[in-house]
Amino acid sequence: MNLSPHFTLQEMERSQTAIRHGISNKADARQMKALTDLCVNVLEPLRTLVNKSINIQSGFRNSTVNSLVSGSSTSQHKKGEAADINVEGITPSELFDLIRNSSLPYDQVIDEFSSWVHISYKPIQRRQAMLARKDGQNRTVYTRV
Numbered sequence: 001m002n003l004s005p006h007f008t009l010q011e012m013e014r015s016q017t018a019i020r021h022g023i024s025n026k027a028d029a030r031q032m033k034a035l036t037d038l039c040v041n042v043l044e045p046l047r048t049l050v051n052k053s054i055n056i057q058s059g060f061r062n063s064t065v066n067s068l069v070s071g072s073s074t075s076q077h078k079k080g081e082a083a084d085i086n087v088e089g090i091t092p093s094e095l096f097d098l099i100r101n102s103s104l105p106y107d108q109v110i111d112e113f114s115s116w117v118h119i120s121y122k123p124i125q126r127r128q129a130m131l132a133r134k135d136g137q138n139r140t141v142y143t144r145v
């Protein structure tokens with residue numbers, strides 16, 4: 001089922017962690033609405049901006065999946081408001097800079113460990129851009145940029 005012209009519910013719910021643990025990872029109606037808003041307002045315009053497909057590494061996560069990947073308890077992934085993405089041929093850092101310097105109505109954009117970009121949407125956006133890095137004790141430290 002398509003949520004927008006180029007994004008499907010299936011790719012937003014796909015989770016290797018859920019598959020590995022044999023659990024389902026299905027969005028309810030409210031989470032599906034948030035995922036649709038994310039696709040329509042941020043991911044489709046971003047796809048147009050970069051003129052390439054957007055690879056969804058992780059979209060929706062139910063509470064169990066989110067715990068299994070050590071996600072924050074307040075993660076926007078649980079609400080269907082966030083996706084972790086990559087674009088072939090563009091480094092995560094380049095993608096992060098492109099998004100934060102764009103007029104896309106994102107809520108948060110985070111360069112996570114120079115490995116992927118976390119991007120979220122909600123009706124009233126904070127437009128926060130942050131770097132996530134590990135400190136000496138392997139704790140994640142967020143810095144606003």
Ligand SMILES: [Zn+2]
Pocket residue numbers: 077082083084118119
């Ligand atoms: Zn994320």
